Amino acid sequence: MGLAKAASDAADVDTDTLLEIYRRTALINRTDEKFRALLMSGTLRLVYYPVRGQEVVSAAMMTALRPDDYLVTTYRGVHDQLAKGIPPKILWAEFTGKATGACKGKGGPMHITHPETGVMVTTGIVGSGLPIANGLGLSSLLKGDGRVTVVCFGDGSTNIGAFHEAMNMASIWKLPVVFLCQNNRYGEHTAFADSTSAGRIVDRAPGYGMNAVRVDGNDASEMYAAAKAAVDRARAGGGPTLIEAMTYRMLGHVFGSNASYVPKALQEEAVREDPVPRLRQKLLDLQVPEATLAGIEQAIDGVIAEAVEFALSSPYPDIGEIRKDVLGQEIAA
């Protein structure tokens, strides 16, 4: 049961891996920005949960996974889904409710599923992903398919019953699950310390006999090292790990809501420690040429532009879809 700092391994993260993390980080960062721009301009109208500030956490986490590993995430999940590999086109099309979306537009932003890239469930119910992640892990255990499941959730979600039941079950069954708590300091408008009786989420791990680590999730190397260790451990049959990734939700809970309840000092500190420029600078320091990074960013902008265009020009689903996928058999009209 180690709460050991993963930072010691951080030096091991090679530049190629960091570059891959940056690729995913930039994709997330620019996608999020694009969503907000189109919402601001009125081109889009939907309930959107920004991920600004949390890019590196999921980019590093998912880089440590195999493509066939499973992911379960939440309404605030764009970063996780993109980092896991969902094609931007079908993500955008789903967010806009189009027939070409991942789920034919029937699920929408809070309910992205894309089994091909391992995105198994996106839930809008706080905490509910954790028990489901155990089920994915149990399936892997029973089938022996060697997959690992990552489930993402917020700090506020650690006070709901499902968290507790899932942690206990994963531990006694030694499930190959990585519990990634993205501690972004707020649950909606409530500060972490106002709702949570533990000083740190990892302080709850010993009560589950679970391996746990708290890391600076905004540090790509540290985050990756912790992710890799947890994934390797799970894959090797060593059971679950709780990762508490310290990060920060740089914007309001949902697009359009304000965040005046956040102390100014915290907000300013967060801006100074913005993980995206931080990782970019780190790569430059590692002698990755500026042109390489700019090239990545440019390519991403192209991908996003194409995805937006694809989504906006796609048709809405047929009304008959209401009767499909309710049960195995289509419902009679």
Add this chain to the structure above:
Amino acid sequence: MGLAKAASDAADVDTDTLLEIYRRTALINRTDEKFRALLMSGTLRLVYYPVRGQEVVSAAMMTALRPDDYLVTTYRGVHDQLAKGIPPKILWAEFTGKATGACKGKGGPMHITHPETGVMVTTGIVGSGLPIANGLGLSSLLKGDGRVTVVCFGDGSTNIGAFHEAMNMASIWKLPVVFLCQNNRYGEHTAFADSTSAGRIVDRAPGYGMNAVRVDGNDASEMYAAAKAAVDRARAGGGPTLIEAMTYRMLGHVFGSNASYVPKALQEEAVREDPVPRLRQKLLDLQVPEATLAGIEQAIDGVIAEAVEFALSSPYPDIGEIRKDVLGQEIAA
């Protein structure tokens, strides 16, 4: 956040207090025995959850309370209810579904309520008493009435969501609640270690920033000292305490079920450490005359005989009771 052993204070428990604990212990012990005898003989037919082996835990706990303090307990609650002071007559009448029962026979064994003695809720749903106990505590906090609430639950109940949510909330709100986990080693047929990822329930307390103590619940002095400390603390505004009282369920989960899944050695050890003769012997060692104890026991047997007679001779409730107490206003026939 102390997991300190309460035993050090144990020496402070005076003989009068121990004698009071014994009085309650004997009442529980003989009531339980009587229930089983009448079930065995076929005089009674009802679902009964024996409390044999757990008498001292609740006798000591409730002796540390004021009469107007609140109690929440479970289906396995006869010991708690009696120790809290519910009159045996109306307890027996409720168990037998009679109009003279605590709840007019409408609740039955799993749902004993008797506000006059502070028995507020008895629930048949694992874990559900804990959030309700918080509500009682919150009421005391808001009203400033100085009451303390004790909620009893089993070891198996610590893996359900309600436990977790209640512990967190009690801690952040500093509620005057004592969480009494009666760790009797089994939840139905499942051994503690097979279902619970913590080696000890108290290992979960640091994750809630909650004061906690594990005691030998079958040792009257140790149990009382822990109970008293927790109650005093709660009453003084110091917030909640988790007490893990180690005890043992000496019979099967429910009357009539066998307990073949229990290892013989454990069963034998438990018999050797039976808390009831242990406390009796302790009192004798403290120079309490045998005649005093025998007198207590005899009086109790009289009280129980009277209660049984009262229950058996009482009428069943009127059928019209089905329409009463559903809503504030009686339901039209």
Add this chain to the structure above:
Amino acid sequence: MNAPLKTISFSQGINMALDEAMAADPNVFVLGEDVADEQGGGVFKATLGLSAKYGASRVRSTPISEQAIIGAAVGAAITGMRPVAEIMFMNFLTVCMDQIVNHAAKLRFMSGGLTSVPLTIRCGTGAGVGFGGQHSDMLEAWFAHVPGMKVVTASNPADAKGLLLSAIEDDDPTLFIENVAMYAAQGAPPEAGYKVPLGKAKVVREGSDVTVITYGRPVLEVAAVAETLAGEGVSVEVIDLRTIAPFDAETVLNSVAKTNRAVVVHEAVKAFGVGAEVSSRIHEELFSQLKAPVGRVGSKYSPVPFSPPLEQAWLYSRDEIAAAIRKTLG
């Protein structure tokens, strides 16, 4: 708020009821996620300003722990307090059904009347605003089927105020359902002290040809359809149930005894919904005088779809309401 308001929103109606109830009775308190002003006065702003006025102890922001929220409310209620718990979305009731159904609804009966649970649970829900499958369900039929519970919903801001105040003063556990698509809707402001009694339906439009029984948001749609049909010479009586359970059978049956035709309309999925009970009751009591079977309009048999055109198609529509009314006219 000093100058008299011309109109108020649904949220303001809620806020007024809470304010009056807390001012009148120190046993009333509010709890829920983000309800205190420090947390923004609730995500729907229904509790805005209340913690400033009554303190964050009586307007308590909670952790995300719905079982603990309702449990705490139940426990406080059996000591005589009158908690008002906010559960942000109705679908989140699924994580605390035990406290509501096994405890709040049953403690009075199981205790033989020794305790009672004067608890009000407020929740928002409703399709049409793009929240998708897990934030839009209308589950009132579940609670209506639970003896010991009352279920209430309002179709305008003044009713919201008046019904919520009654719910808080009522001695039984009450589920108070708010349609999120209506929070911003404006309506006439009620007088201070305005209350709407529980258990009584309201005839919101008189008519003689057919009775439409509905509640909540569809009241507006039904009223619009009634207006249109009036132009065609069809006289529609519209009843707003206000209290869904136990529902005011007397008002419903009196009306249908007059019109001999009826349609029930609600946003919930039609199958096994509240409409089935109301329809059955009418058939049972007025069979021989009914000119046509009682019609039912509800939403489609599927989870609420996200895609906007699907979401709209999923909902009951004015056309469907009009068609159901016409069908009873043969």
Add this chain to the structure above:
Amino acid sequence: MNAPLKTISFSQGINMALDEAMAADPNVFVLGEDVADEQGGGVFKATLGLSAKYGASRVRSTPISEQAIIGAAVGAAITGMRPVAEIMFMNFLTVCMDQIVNHAAKLRFMSGGLTSVPLTIRCGTGAGVGFGGQHSDMLEAWFAHVPGMKVVTASNPADAKGLLLSAIEDDDPTLFIENVAMYAAQGAPPEAGYKVPLGKAKVVREGSDVTVITYGRPVLEVAAVAETLAGEGVSVEVIDLRTIAPFDAETVLNSVAKTNRAVVVHEAVKAFGVGAEVSSRIHEELFSQLKAPVGRVGSKYSPVPFSPPLEQAWLYSRDEIAAAIRKTLG
């Protein structure tokens, strides 16, 4: 079990279905509290012997964590496994409604068909055995109201076996309700492989004067009443729905089209129960030919009382069934 059995109990029927399903398909597994043999093979003994045969990995005893149980089942199901989760008592579903309603029932739709949840949830319940208010509720109407769920119950051991096997093989989440008062009930043993299709009702007794639609334990009561009434010259057709939702309207309507009279009987509280939907459907479709309003018999509007005479009085009774049938005959 080598010698052929003369009769089997309801529990044995369940056990046989699980056994056959696990033998046939490695994706089938069982989880729930105390289900493995080391923990006694389930409190109702329905899983006895299965962990010995298939291993404690596929017959998994769990902690007391119903959300985690159903969640684990949902997660495994979307990868193609076929979990059978035992939730001891139906009232305990109230602690895991979220996983059932927001997830199991909706994932197929919300994923646009990319995933599905071939999950079976077994639970026991029923009044009459003295468990009191929190262990006896019949909540099938809740699940019937949830698009995406199937709800099934059996009235005899062979059906239990045949329906459970079909439920496990079915690709949709199914709630399988067992009446605890019937676990020991004996019945004819089914052949190996015996299956009862979901979605199809069974005419268990033919008749011409009135149709009684029911399911589960009351099937026996209704059959007894039908027998008595036959002596009085009243010919009662009895339909066992078997699948409560979506229910087999065709069989029901065909029968009532013949008899022109109907009564629905269930153990659940009458108000807002399954009977309301069935009754409404019959009225809607066969209004002009009905000779009388469709009758409904259910249990009383209160929590289930503990006191034995109250509990009996709370339940639907043979007298009430007979009276409801007679009432349709005018």
